[in-house]
Amino acid sequence: MWRSIPKCLINNIIFRNRVQRLPAGQNSLCRPKQEVSLQIYRPHTPTAFKISMPISVIEKVEAFDKQRCITVHWDDGNHSQYPYVWLRDNCQCPQCFLSSAKARKLPIEDLDVNISVEKVISTDSKISVVWPDQHISEFDSNWLKTRSFAQTTRKERQQKLFLTDRQNWGSELQIPTASFEEVLDNDEVAYQWLKTLRRIGVMLLKNAPAEKGQVAKLGERIGYLRLTFYGLTWQVEDKAGANNVAYTSGKLSLHTDYPALHRPPGIQLLHCIKPAEIGGETQIVDGFHVANQLRQLNPDAFRILTSIFVDFTDSGVDYCDFSLQSKHRIIDLDHNGKVVQINFNNATRDSIFDVPVELVHPFFSALKDYMNLMYKPENLITFKMEAGDVLTFDNWRILHGRQNYISTVGSSRHLEGAYASWDEAMSRLRCLEQALYGNK
Ligand SMILES: C[N+](C)(C)CCCC(=O)O
Numbered sequence: 001m002w003r004s005i006p007k008c009l010i011n012n013i014i015f016r017n018r019v020q021r022l023p024a025g026q027n028s029l030c031r032p033k034q035e036v037s038l039q040i041y042r043p044h045t046p047t048a049f050k051i052s053m054p055i056s057v058i059e060k061v062e063a064f065d066k067q068r069c070i071t072v073h074w075d076d077g078n079h080s081q082y083p084y085v086w087l088r089d090n091c092q093c094p095q096c097f098l099s100s101a102k103a104r105k106l107p108i109e110d111l112d113v114n115i116s117v118e119k120v121i122s123t124d125s126k127i128s129v130v131w132p133d134q135h136i137s138e139f140d141s142n143w144l145k146t147r148s149f150a151q152t153t154r155k156e157r158q159q160k161l162f163l164t165d166r167q168n169w170g171s172e173l174q175i176p177t178a179s180f181e182e183v184l185d186n187d188e189v190a191y192q193w194l195k196t197l198r199r200i201g202v203m204l205l206k207n208a209p210a211e212k213g214q215v216a217k218l219g220e221r222i223g224y225l226r227l228t229f230y231g232l233t234w235q236v237e238d239k240a241g242a243n244n245v246a247y248t249s250g251k252l253s254l255h256t257d258y259p260a261l262h263r264p265p266g267i268q269l270l271h272c273i274k275p276a277e278i279g280g281e282t283q284i285v286d287g288f289h290v291a292n293q294l295r296q297l298n299p300d301a302f303r304i305l306t307s308i309f310v311d312f313t314d315s316g317v318d319y320c321d322f323s324l325q326s327k328h329r330i331i332d333l334d335h336n337g338k339v340v341q342i343n344f345n346n347a348t349r350d351s352i353f354d355v356p357v358e359l360v361h362p363f364f365s366a367l368k369d370y371m372n373l374m375y376k377p378e379n380l381i382t383f384k385m386e387a388g389d390v391l392t393f394d395n396w397r398i399l400h401g402r403q404n405y406i407s408t409v410g411s412s413r414h415l416e417g418a419y420a421s422w423d424e425a426m427s428r429l430r431c432l433e434q435a436l437y438g439n440k
């Protein structure tokens with residue numbers, strides 16, 4: 001949609017660092033030719049902002065050639081800086097931006113990183129930037145405010161985008177539950193499911209039909225499942241000639257699934273179709289919480305587990321034949337030193353260990369300290385899944401295990417499992433939030 005700027009809205013004109021406040025009634029734009037033909041594209045404004053963003057009112061704008069920045073002064077007394085190059089890069093006009101795809105058309109080759117500004121015109125709800133080649137970019141005030149480069153805004157925005165705030169827990173946790181049916185049928189419940197999965201790391205879905213095909217439905221709810229060499233869904237049973245220790249009746253010590261992949265699955269879904277009569281209890285622990293305990297109690301062990309790369313291996317035949325090799329630090333940190341991923345399955349840790357020999361013993365000692373902390377009663381939850389339970393959890397954070405069970409001919413324990421990815425789950429979460437609440 002094209003429209004010209006209503007004159008009554010033009011309250012400021014800026015010429016190269018000079019702000020000119022126009023007296024009421026005066027509507028002289030400094031380039032008269034431009035004035036008549038000043039057709040400005042109204043940038044695509046996501047519905048989200050239309051619905052619930054408070055209106056950000058612009059008081060005035062200033063352009064600083066030296067810093068190559070435009071400063072927007074808001075009516076609440078705050079101000080925000082926007083670099084020229086960023087503004088040019090994010091021009092929302094149809095030449096520069098494909099609004100149907102919400103994607104940039106402007107190639108980086110065409111971006112002049114040293115671009116200057118000829119003038120800036122502001123109304124209370126938008127700014128228009130005229131570039132030296134007479135190209136005009138218009139930016140909505142709410143759009144600009146959301147994209148503020150201020151540190152606090154950036155932090156809040158990243159937290160909202162990626163839901164990085166986690167809630168630590170120990171054995172006191174009442175595992176959050178929801179109805180399996182409702183997750184499938186009710187958007188609000190589905191939204192709560194994914195939010196809980198992110199914040200707490202685990203949710204138990206109750207009363208699913210005790211037959212195969214249920215984890216596939218959860219996959220559809222998200223979008224799609226993650227295919228691995230064990231198949232799109234897989235059957236956890238006591239199998240003859242098992243190609244994985246999970247497919248026996250033995251105890252599984254606390255582990256994350258599939259560190260043999262360099263990108264282990266973010267989310268695991270485990271549906272109990274038939275519990276064992278005796279044994280087979282599930283154990284779960286908050287791996288982030290325990291890693292942070294280790295950081296405090298045993299900084300040396302923490303340093304070893306966050307720095308040494310451990311080899312993992314997995315080979316065999318299932319979906320097709322496979323021969324995986326990977327390397328992981330047991331505890332992954334982000335650039336701020338925050339724990340963001342645990343990678344550990346003792347079953348698939350390779351006997352090949354690519355470290356200097358003097359690091360071998362310290363590594364095992366550190367690993368043992370971490371595991372001992374996990375098994376402490378205040379950290380570990382043990383419970384038995386019932387038929388129809390679907391345990392869903394963050395496989396980058398939660399370590400899980402099971403007690404051994406007695407395998408009985410004909411009526412044996414049976415779980416069906418599947419993996420999903422965090423990108424897709426977060427995408428579903430954002431879409432649900434948008435549909436339900438218009439993205440506050
Ligand atoms: C359950 N299963 C066989 C699909 C994967 C087990 C996890 C692993 O080997 O790391």
Ligand SMILES: O=C(O)CCC(=O)C(=O)O
Binds near residue numbers: 252281400401402
């Ligand atoms: O059998 C269980 O309870 C858990 C199995 C497991 O850890 C897995 O399949 O990855």
Ligand SMILES: [Fe+2]
Binds near residue numbers: 256
């Ligand atoms: Fe597992």
Ligand SMILES: [Zn+2]
Binds near residue numbers: 095096136
């Ligand atoms: Zn443009």
